[in-house]
Amino acid sequence: MICQYEVEEVWFPLSETILEWDEDFHELMLGDKLRMAAYKKAIESVVQPEMIVLDLGTGTGILGLWALEAGAKYLYAIDVNSKILTLAIQRFNQGGFYGRYEVFNAISYEVNLPQRVDLIISEILGNLADNEDFVPILTDARQRFLKKSGRMLPSSVYTQLVPVSSVKAHQQVKSKNIKRLNTKYNLERLLQRLAVESPFNLYYDVILSQQSYLSKPQIAQEFQMDGNDQQVYNVILTFNVEVDGIFTGFKGSFVATLADSVVLDISGSDIAAHTTSDCWKHCYLPIENPVEVKPGDQIQLLYTRFYPTHRNSPFRQCYKWSGNIMRGSSIISYFEQSMESREIFQSLTTDN
Template sequence: MENIIQQHAILLKDKVRMEAYKKAIFSSVKEGDTVFDIGGGLGILSFLALKAGASHVHVVEVEPGTWTLLRLVAKHNGLAEKMTFHKGLSTKIRLKKRVDLIVSELFGNLCLNENLLPVLIDARKRLLKNGGSIIPSGMKVFFAPCENRDWEFTTTALHNLDGFDLLPDLPDIDVGTPSMIIKNADLLSEPRVFIDIDIIKARSETAANLVTFNVSRDGLLSGFASWFEARLTGKISFSTSPNDLTTHWKQGFLPLRTPQKVKAGQKIIFELEFSPDPSGLNSIMGYHFEVK
């Protein structure tokens, strides 16, 4: 339980995240509404919905330990009788009646890398009333090529630790997409919008695009920085941009295995796709880039 609490404490202490979601829920919930909370965690979004006037909340959580703790926390706060607890993936849940509001916080540090898009589209199609609302209602994802001295230092250290190479260059090793602080000074071009999604209108569960970056200065291309703007409602949003207050997401970083020197005036062609993962937990991500 201790690790679960520590993990969720990081999310709950994120003031940017929490204040935006609280405002969005209180501006969206009407007295007597029913709500579906996807990825309930310790229940805070469900509890806020009930406090805002919802009559009942269906909450789904896939992680067994978190699901158990969620029920205990709800009972401790006297709210369990107004909640139905579902264990597993939201895509497997069936409800007798559709709900007025769907609320979820499934953002990864690249926004879409935790299967957010297919999960919300599925819930909208099957579980939301006509005219119902979804939080978040949309998102805009940005990418930019960048230098990252912290990452370069980390990988250099792993390549030679007491004479051992702990980071072999094998194509099937996934180094992940770490969350790191990226500064504007690290960027090698102006950022570009990768995709802008309206959840109510979205049809495709795959997000893909090709963008071209114009390199603005000489530098070492370490990878691609990413951040997003989350539109929770029409008027309430937050951003993980380097220009805004730091969140627990920081900025996402898509590292290259081998950093590459680039010069001002060159172009970087960047192609990226997020597609649904059959396991339902994370998106399948593939990307390609070319420097010209």
């Protein structure tokens, strides 16, 4: 399957449907040169013979296979998706590693490993870094599965945000005319499941180039994988507008340190040169009412991550992006988008 995509093309936000991922999406991940090259290099540089390794969220098993090929003594591989996990088993056996691994078909919170491991490898990152809920998952895994002397791969990651001007992306969100890998990834169904009414209260997968930046990117949140990372937070950022444009939302991306000398940065936008990631693209956090801005204006952002009042899936998370656009000391406009439905929130607060 070849996935063709263009700059400013709005795609279905795959990180919101983890439990529905199929072979098409796993194929897309396996063909993603930026992702694969970085993970292969990192695993080869970190895995030492005799290591016991956990591949958390093994999917089709590629990262676990690389760990075994790099000399790992034993591999534990966990995945909640039973259909995809059979492909991992096939891969390990075809690699000649029968007897050197054990798989667990469950969510990691419910797994108990027979022993602690030297290394936890995972690729449960979303394009905002934490939009596949890695913080509680890896905090729990570190606590229960890792030896005191053990290592995490990735070892750290940060989220970057930058305000952008993309009228093209805005129009696609407004008309809900978005691209998807196959018909199983359905926007209307996703909006319904999340109880989010406006398509502007959701983020999307979109490649946004530097030409669309209105300001310099800033780090919004950092994660050290040390057991103390925050899963719920409020971050205030002020962006100085440097060019004329129509502010339509924010671009989000992550930079992950996989190993000492291996960094995976998905912010690039040269599709032909593979500086973009086929599976992550970038995150686009749209605003409903675009605002004309000019150099000297300031975009003040309150970026919030939280969990909804009613959680209907282990991966249900919410982001909220709101703020003011300032010209001198005057507020010329404001925005407020949230993945938690206001109606549900209001009805819950009135019921109580």
